Amino acid sequence: MLLAFASILIDCSNLKRSPCLGYAPAKFVEDDAPFRLFTAKIAAVAEDLRLCQTKYREYIDTPTEIILANSMEYRPPVEYDLVITSPPYMNGLDYVMNYKIEIGWLGFARTHQELKQLKDAMVVCDNVSKGVIRRFSGEAGRYSNPWIEHIKAEIAANIARRGFYRREDMPEIVHKYFDDMYLVMRNVSQAIRPGGRFVLVIGDSLIADVYVPTDLILARIGQELGLKIERLERARVRRSGQIRSYRLRETVVTLKAEGLAGNYLRQGLKAQWP
Numbered sequence: 001m002l003l004a005f006a007s008i009l010i011d012c013s014n015l016k017r018s019p020c021l022g023y024a025p026a027k028f029v030e031d032d033a034p035f036r037l038f039t040a041k042i043a044a045v046a047e048d049l050r051l052c053q054t055k056y057r058e059y060i061d062t063p064t065e066i067i068l069a070n071s072m073e074y075r076p077p078v079e080y081d082l083v084i085t086s087p088p089y090m091n092g093l094d095y096v097m098n099y100k101i102e103i104g105w106l107g108f109a110r111t112h113q114e115l116k117q118l119k120d121a122m123v124v125c126d127n128v129s130k131g132v133i134r135r136f137s138g139e140a141g142r143y144s145n146p147w148i149e150h151i152k153a154e155i156a157a158n159i160a161r162r163g164f165y166r167r168e169d170m171p172e173i174v175h176k177y178f179d180d181m182y183l184v185m186r187n188v189s190q191a192i193r194p195g196g197r198f199v200l201v202i203g204d205s206l207i208a209d210v211y212v213p214t215d216l217i218l219a220r221i222g223q224e225l226g227l228k229i230e231r232l233e234r235a236r237v238r239r240s241g242q243i244r245s246y247r248l249r250e251t252v253v254t255l256k257a258e259g260l261a262g263n264y265l266r267q268g269l270k271a272q273w274p
């Protein structure tokens with residue numbers, strides 16, 4: 001019931017999410033909205049449960065486990081046949097800012113400081129604190145590859161040419177994104193059984209007029225970690241938030257473990273970069 005209540009909070013308030021959270025002064029919320037929306041949500045949950053108990057009865061006893069952890073740190077103790085994820089997009093949403101109402105109501109953070117700790121532990125977004133990026137810049141042993149270095153240099157040159165950009169440290173933010181995703185992918189690639197698959201749904205980006213093929217770079221990182229790029233499928237076309245006429249895509253990247261993932265890592269083999 002608490003979860004159902006958390007899911008109607010934005011609809012009952014003068015906030016909107018489109019997709020970022022913001023005030024909607026012209027929004028009209030009827031006095032009985034919390035009662036009506038809560039009742040409707042509970043009915044939807046009940047219908048889902050009814051479906052589980054009728055249509056999918058044979059799966060009800062399938063053991064499930066939900067682990068709340070940071071994917072950059074968590075090392076699964078078992079091996080998986082299939083891992084599916086849609087990681088944060090580069091330059092994407094600030095999840096903590098956007099979901100702070102639900103995070104608060106569900107008790108995942110009690111203070112602004114706890115919200116900040118949560119945000120700092122996440123895969124980076126372009127709203128990250130400057131301190132996190134400063135610390136990252138000085139870190140030894142960061143993941144990189146020639147593609148990332150090339151993109152960083154182009155972004156830095158474009159920011160210098162423009163004379164101003166909303167984040168001067170954008171090249172480092174981009175670098176941290178791939179470093180974060182490398183940590184996630186390294187943990188996952190070590191936890192996939194031979195023959196198993198790792199599927200990522202991910203979008204590309206346009207940053208300071210520089211095209212960042214995040215999908216292809218993550219696919220190559222997977223290759224570097226010993227996985228085979230089995231398939232790259234365009235799922236849909238998106239528009240860039242910066243230049244509306246610029247077309248971006250969303251890709252389903254399928255990586256396959258052919259029994260070598262762990263070995264590759266142990267031998268320290270690297271993919272050949274262009």
Ligand SMILES: C[S@@+](CC[C@H](N)C(=O)[O-])C[C@H]1O[C@@H](n2cnc3c(N)ncnc32)[C@H](O)[C@@H]1O
Nearest residue numbers: 069070071072085086087088089095121122123
């Ligand atoms: C594109 S969304 C995908 C959401 C998910 N597929 C769903 O349908 O709810 C990316 C998610 O990654 C989460 N995330 C960001 N950094 C993370 C981390 N270090 N460990 C685990 N999850 C993280 C964000 O909170 C966000 O919910």
